[in-house]
Amino acid sequence: MMDMFLLGVAAFFAGFVDSIVGGGGLVQVPALFSFFPGTPPATLLGTNKFAGVWGTTVAARNYLRQVRVRWPMLLPAALMAFFFSFAGAYLVTHIPPTHLRKALPFVLVAVAIYTFKKKDFGSADKPLFSGNKEIFLAMLVGAGIGFYDGFFGPGTGSFFMFLFVRFFGYDFLRASAVAKVLNVACNAAALSWFGFSGHVLWMLGGLMAVCGIGGSLLGTHLAIKHGTGFVRKMFLFVVICLICKTSYDGFLR
Incomplete structure (x- = not known):
């Protein structure tokens, strides 16, 4: 009973963090691995996706009520994120992401330094592109980060946010709304593969989903x-x- 309570607390905090900037897996995945050390990793990752997709969907709905997004750009990007996340989830059941695990901390350090040095980064919403060019670039982002999410995953929402602020000129609030929609597509795709292949603990995931929705709200x-x-x-x-966690996973564990 205490294990379920602690997992519920972890899911609530994961939903809270993920709804703002992404990175909920930073909390939820280690908790699952800690309490179920003998369970296959793919099953725990699938359970994490099932628990997380509901909170992310609620967050996306709430953002979209308050923040304007460009649907002609966002829908094709979400479609690409869905298909490439599915491909990544399929691949990770056959090839472990060993080299990506070691490279990730360096990418995150670069993101943190850039954001910290530019004090006005993401403070103003001044879109840099429009029309077909914005759609094409958004589809590239959806495909690239979508594949990463299915194949590995930590920080997916944060990467989406950074790219839409840095290269599209969005402020952090609009980028967060866009990231949530793309995250829903990624999670749904990866979950469809994990569920089809039997890698989801449905009852546990449902309990964590309820707690995650509370944190997301x-x-x-x-x-x-x-x-x-x-x-x-x-x-x-x-x-x-994320830098601390991925550095530990890649080099110390």
Whole structure:
């Protein structure tokens, strides 16, 4: 019973963090691996996807009520994210992401340094592209990060946010709304493969999903209420945590 309570607490906090800047897997995945050490990793990853997709969907809905997004750009990007995330999930059941695990901390350090040095980064919403060019670039982002999410996953939402702020000129709040929609597509795709291949603990995932939705509702409320500055601070906090976690996983464990 205590294990379920602690997993519920972890899922609530994961939903809270993920709804603002992504990175909920930073909390939820280690908790699952800690409490179920004998369970196949693919099953725990599938359970994490099932638990997380509901909170991410609720967060996306809440953002879209308050933040305008460009649907002609976002829908094709989400479609690419779905298909490439499915491909990544399929591949990870055959090839372990060993080299990617070691490279990830260096990428995250670069993201953190860039965001920290540019104090106005993501503070203003000044889109740099429009029309077909924006659609094409968004599809590339959806495909690339979508594949990464299915194949490995940590920090997917944070990578989506960074790319839409840095290369598309969005502020952090709009980038967060876009990232949530793309994250839903990624999670749904990866979950469809994990579920089809029998790698989901459905009852446990359902319990964690309820707790994650609660955290997601709180997180989106705070993000919309406090705006871009709050989201930027949370983004830096989560990226620093991801650097520590991925460095430990890649080099010390």
